[in-house]
Amino acid sequence: MLIQNTVPDQTVSLALLDLGCGLGDLYNYLQKNNYANISYTGLDIVPEMIAAAKVNYPAGNFQVKNFVEDALPEHDIICASGSLNIIFDPAGSQTKHIRKVIQKMYNQSRIACAFNLLNKDSEWLYAQDPRFYYADKQEFYQYCRGLCPDTRLIDGYLVNDFTLVMPRAV
Numbered sequence: 001m002l003i004q005n006t007v008p009d010q011t012v013s014l015a016l017l018d019l020g021c022g023l024g025d026l027y028n029y030l031q032k033n034n035y036a037n038i039s040y041t042g043l044d045i046v047p048e049m050i051a052a053a054k055v056n057y058p059a060g061n062f063q064v065k066n067f068v069e070d071a072l073p074e075h076d077i078i079c080a081s082g083s084l085n086i087i088f089d090p091a092g093s094q095t096k097h098i099r100k101v102i103q104k105m106y107n108q109s110r111i112a113c114a115f116n117l118l119n120k121d122s123e124w125l126y127a128q129d130p131r132f133y134y135a136d137k138q139e140f141y142q143y144c145r146g147l148c149p150d151t152r153l154i155d156g157y158l159v160n161d162f163t164l165v166m167p168r169a170v
């Protein structure tokens, strides 16, 4: 997911929930870049990922959870980087499940939620990998705008990826 090249306020306390945190790379990024103001929680469905994240970063808060099935706790910011691309519904209703997750992320975020997806339009550039879901950018943008009229679409940073940011109304 694109991390905007702006100067963020590192004095405001924020609670961040990272869905599909993998090995904890975002936690590491925040530590290295002095985001002491961010209280981080990472969730992943794979226990081995969480175990490795805890070994790598003992001070981090990492938990085994399935973001599709489990309730999400309320946080200021909820993000998902690379994790909605993984096919978690072999029966073919991945779009429906992703929409459900987006709705949960948005409902449970106090300031904003953000996630990235692989872009279906760029499939011709790559051999399609059946493990991944390729999203219709405009379809998801319109879906998100239905929940949050102020949804921002960020693309053009990689040919095969786009990010949607959904701020909560203040």
Ligand SMILES: C[S@@+](CC[C@H](N)C(=O)[O-])C[C@H]1O[C@@H](n2cnc3c(N)ncnc32)[C@H](O)[C@@H]1O
Pocket: 019, 020, 021, 022, 023, 025, 026, 043, 044, 045, 046, 049, 065, 066, 067, 068, 069, 080, 081, 082, 083, 084, 086, 088
């Ligand atoms: C491509 S990795 C991205 C890891 C990390 N976010 C990063 O950017 O480095 C996707 C992660 O999402 C996790 N994941 C996929 N489906 C999940 C689910 N339903 N609940 C929780 N984690 C899930 C996978 O186990 C994997 O660790």
